Structure formats: C-alpha cells, structure tokens
Amino acid sequence: MNNDLPERRAARGMSQADLAAAVGVSRQTINAIERDRYDPSLELAFALADHFDCRIEDAFDPDGS
Amino acid sequence: MTENAASSVPEPLAKRRTYRRLAFGVLMAGVVAGLVLRGAGYPLAGEGVYWLGIVGAIAAYVVSPVPLLDERDTRMEERASRLALTAGAPLFVLGASALRTLNVLDVWTAPAFVWGMGYGFLAVYVLFAAAFAVVWYRT
Numbered sequence: 001m002n003n004d005l006p007e008r009r010a011a012r013g014m015s016q017a018d019l020a021a022a023v024g025v026s027r028q029t030i031n032a033i034e035r036d037r038y039d040p041s042l043e044l045a046f047a048l049a050d051h052f053d054c055r056i057e058d059a060f061d062p063d064g065s
Numbered sequence: 066m067t068e069n070a071a072s073s074v075p076e077p078l079a080k081r082r083t084y085r086r087l088a089f090g091v092l093m094a095g096v097v098a099g100l101v102l103r104g105a106g107y108p109l110a111g112e113g114v115y116w117l118g119i120v121g122a123i124a125a126y127v128v129s130p131v132p133l134l135d136e137r138d139t140r141m142e143e144r145a146s147r148l149a150l151t152a153g154a155p156l157f158v159l160g161a162s163a164l165r166t167l168n169v170l171d172v173w174t175a176p177a178f179v180w181g182m183g184y185g186f187l188a189v190y191v192l193f194a195a196a197f198a199v200v201w202y203r204t
Contacts, residue, residue: 021075025135032137041136 001039002061005030008052023047077131084129091121150193157186 009019016034020027023044032038033048040048049056074082095118102111126133134142161183167173 015073017073017075017078021077024077024132025137026081027074027078029135029137038137038140044136 002036002063003033003059005034005048005052005059008054008059012052019048019051022051080129081131081133084125084131085133088122088125088129088133091125092118094118095121150190153186154190157183157190161186 005019009016016030017027020030024047025044029038033040045056045060049059052059095115099111099115099118102114164175164179164183168175
C-alpha cells in the first residue's frame with residue numbers, strides 16, 4: 001500500500017530501526033512497508049498512525065495515487 | 066529505501082537479533098552435532114544432543130524479553146506454508162495415482178519406502194485438515 005512513512009520519518013529525524021523499535025516490529029518490516037512490499041495489519045497501521053499523530057488514511061493510500 | 070546497517074540499532078531490535086541468532090544457532094548446532102554423532106556410531110548421544118538443541122532453541126524463544134517474530138515474519142511463514150501445500154497437493158495426487166496404476170498393471174512396483182513417503186504426505190494433509198477444522202471452529 002502506498003504510504004508516506006519515509007517522509008514522516010525523515011521529518012522527525014528517525015531511522016527505520018527507531019520507528020521499528022517504537023512500534024514493536026523489525027526494521028525489515030518497516031523497510032518492506034515503505035517499499036510497498038508488505039501491507040501492515042490494521043493493528044500495526046494504527047500503531048504507526050498513532051506514532052505519527054495522524055489518521056491511518058493520512059499515512060496510507062490504498063488507491064496508490 | 067534501505068539504510069546503512071552500521072547505524073545504531075535500538076535495544077529492542079538488538080535483543081531480537083541476538084535471541085533469534087541464539088535460538089537458530091543452538092537448534093542448528095544440535096541438529097548437526099546429532100547427525101555427526103549418529104554417523105560416528107553414537108546414536109544415543111546424537112539423540113541427546115539433538116534434543117538439547119531443540120530445548121535450547123525453545124528456551125531462547127521463551128526467555129527472550131522481546132518477541133522473536135513480528136507480524137511480517139508470521140505472514141511470510143503462512144504464505145510459504147500455503148505455497149508448499151498447494152504445490153504438494155497435485156504432486157501427491159498425481160504421484161499416488163501413478164503408483165497405484167503402475168502397480169495394478171504390473172509395470173513397476175514401488176519399493177516400500179516410496180509408499181511410506183506417500184503415507185507421510187497423506188499424514189501432512191490430514192494434519193492440515195484437522196488444523197483447519199480447529200481454526201474454523203475458533204474463528
């Protein structure tokens with residue numbers, strides 16, 4: 001699923017590993033999500049959105065536009 | 066977008082990596098040492114070391130302060146399992162049919178170990194059916 005996690009991460013000066021540790025997954029999982037190779041579960045999507053203080057639909061775009 | 070692996074690793078990720086390596090390393094060491102000992106003529110010692118490896122891996126999994134698998138790991142395992150079962154099913158069906166047909170026509174009688182493999186295959190699918198029933202009942 002298309003997403004803007006890399007931009008949100010960069011805005012906070014976080015590495016993939018930092019974000020992974022913050023939401024309780026591996027760095028590879030964050031990398032796969034950012035590269036659109038893995039769609040997170042609803043639970044993880046909520047955790048990521050909560051971390052960036054936004055809504056899921058703000059960070060993820062199912063239409064890929 | 067990959068990152069430099071040399072960058073500092075947060076503690077939870079470092080612990081996960083350490084305990085995963087520990088669990089996998091102990092398991093592999095037990096399996097390899099067990100095979101070596103059995104090959105060297107020490108079957109009981111080999112079996113003991115083999116089980117030490119298994120127990121060690123389980124212990125590493127249990128005592129780890131962080132989960133060793135995340136949701137992506139789990140989903141990859143599920144996909145791999147489905148792929149293996151899906152690929153194996155036609156092989157099993159065609160293979161079993163071919164064995165029976167060749168046997169009836171007296172063209173070729175498969176050795177006992179081949180039939181054993183077939184029943185092993187069948188057992189895997191019976192186990193899958195049972196597991197599916199449990200999951201279906203609980204979902």
